[in-house]
Amino acid sequence: MLAAKLVQNQGLHVAGLNFFTGFCVEGHTHSIRSRSNRKPRRNNALWVAEQLNIPLYMIDVIEEYKSIVLHPRHGYGANLNPCLDCKSFMVKKALEWMHAHEFDFIITGEVVGQRPMSQRRDTFPVVARESGANDRLLRPLCAQLQPLTLPEREGWVDRAQLHGFSGRGRKAQIALAEQLGLKDYAQPAGGCCFLTDAAYSRKLRDLWRNRDRPDYDIDDIMLLKVGRHLRPRPHLKVIVARDAGETRYLRGYRRRFTCLDMTSHNGPLTLVEGEQNDEDLDLAARIAARYGQGRHEPMVRFQVLSIDGREREVCVTPLRADEVPRSWYL
Amino acid sequence: MVSVTRHLDVTGLLCPMPVIQTQNCVAELCPGDVLSIRCTDPGALLDIPAWCRVHGHVLLSTDENPEEIVIVIRVSS
Numbered sequence A: 001m002l003a004a005k006l007v008q009n010q011g012l013h014v015a016g017l018n019f020f021t022g023f024c025v026e027g028h029t030h031s032i033r034s035r036s037n038r039k040p041r042r043n044n045a046l047w048v049a050e051q052l053n054i055p056l057y058m059i060d061v062i063e064e065y066k067s068i069v070l071h072p073r074h075g076y077g078a079n080l081n082p083c084l085d086c087k088s089f090m091v092k093k094a095l096e097w098m099h100a101h102e103f104d105f106i107i108t109g110e111v112v113g114q115r116p117m118s119q120r121r122d123t124f125p126v127v128a129r130e131s132g133a134n135d136r137l138l139r140p141l142c143a144q145l146q147p148l149t150l151p152e153r154e155g156w157v158d159r160a161q162l163h164g165f166s167g168r169g170r171k172a173q174i175a176l177a178e179q180l181g182l183k184d185y186a187q188p189a190g191g192c193c194f195l196t197d198a199a200y201s202r203k204l205r206d207l208w209r210n211r212d213r214p215d216y217d218i219d220d221i222m223l224l225k226v227g228r229h230l231r232p233r234p235h236l237k238v239i240v241a242r243d244a245g246e247t248r249y250l251r252g253y254r255r256r257f258t259c260l261d262m263t264s265h266n267g268p269l270t271l272v273e274g275e276q277n278d279e280d281l282d283l284a285a286r287i288a289a290r291y292g293q294g295r296h297e298p299m300v301r302f303q304v305l306s307i308d309g310r311e312r313e314v315c316v317t318p319l320r321a322d323e324v325p326r327s328w329y330l
Numbered sequence B: 001m002v003s004v005t006r007h008l009d010v011t012g013l014l015c016p017m018p019v020i021q022t023q024n025c026v027a028e029l030c031p032g033d034v035l036s037i038r039c040t041d042p043g044a045l046l047d048i049p050a051w052c053r054v055h056g057h058v059l060l061s062t063d064e065n066p067e068e069i070v071i072v073i074r075v076s077s
């Protein structure tokens, strides 16, 4: 937002691009959890565009982004976040868009030294080079610490009015926001996607381990954001909704998973993945029963809907808390 | 009663997909055309009007019932 505003203030026409990878923290999770719990949140990219009075183009890159997540040339960060490859990919997509829409250069809000992987002094040039943007990539917040770019050389932007911020601190950005009259500016302090999240990455690794080869589709990665995920046996995964909103959402997956609907008590919907025999299904139901109102009752009843559409009933004794080892939780 | 030029069904999709699909659909329409969007994600009630404001399209109506949300917009130039 600050970077865009700096360039906009020099009289240039700026358009925003927002790439949707499927892993974005925005939107989905807020939408899935119960409406009573939380109001839908604003979409930050749209909000920023509105504040700056610029058009915003939102681009679905889910399919293309898969190769970045699955085979990052520069590896992962602390979790499954391929930040350096990701940045290069997004700038490359922005470059394609730039050419198609007759824009002249690309700006990003990066600050050298701010993030451990993609914004280090030595990795900064990698994004410009590997994206193909080269000197058409301008980082207005730290431009004064970087080699001259095309827009500066051509005089489209005045380098003197850009900045030389570096490091992890945000004081300079906050002061600049104030100076620019931006009271509430959206700037994620941590990562901008679920791939930086340790718990999410653990679930994604588990998914890859249990497939013939590492792969995913949008339904897979959405599902990892929802519910409690447990793997009580190597071939058996159980996903228990945490509230009514998640129950509603998980119901949409009933054709891909065996579905356990608690009928004797109020309780969340549970999905079961993997080939299951009766014993597995019993175990899954006993786990699911822990999270319903009948958790202290001797018996809890479920309606079981198999993927092939067969329906039947099972009655189980809920597991006690001490019968669910921590190691089952993903 | 406005006459709808195109209906877009994005039920089951979560934000930002309803906005992205709206944006892509509007790109194929002409100024003055009316698009009716059916969705289920309550986030669309914030996002689609915000997207319209950003691009200068006109929000004609929003209608919410327990099953779905219908948002009608008029495409501007």
Ligand code: SF4
Binding pocket: A081, A082, A083, A084, A086, A087, A118, A191, A192, A193, A194, A195, A196
């Ligand atoms: S945190 Fe940001 S840069 Fe890193 S992988 Fe996620 S979207 Fe890409």
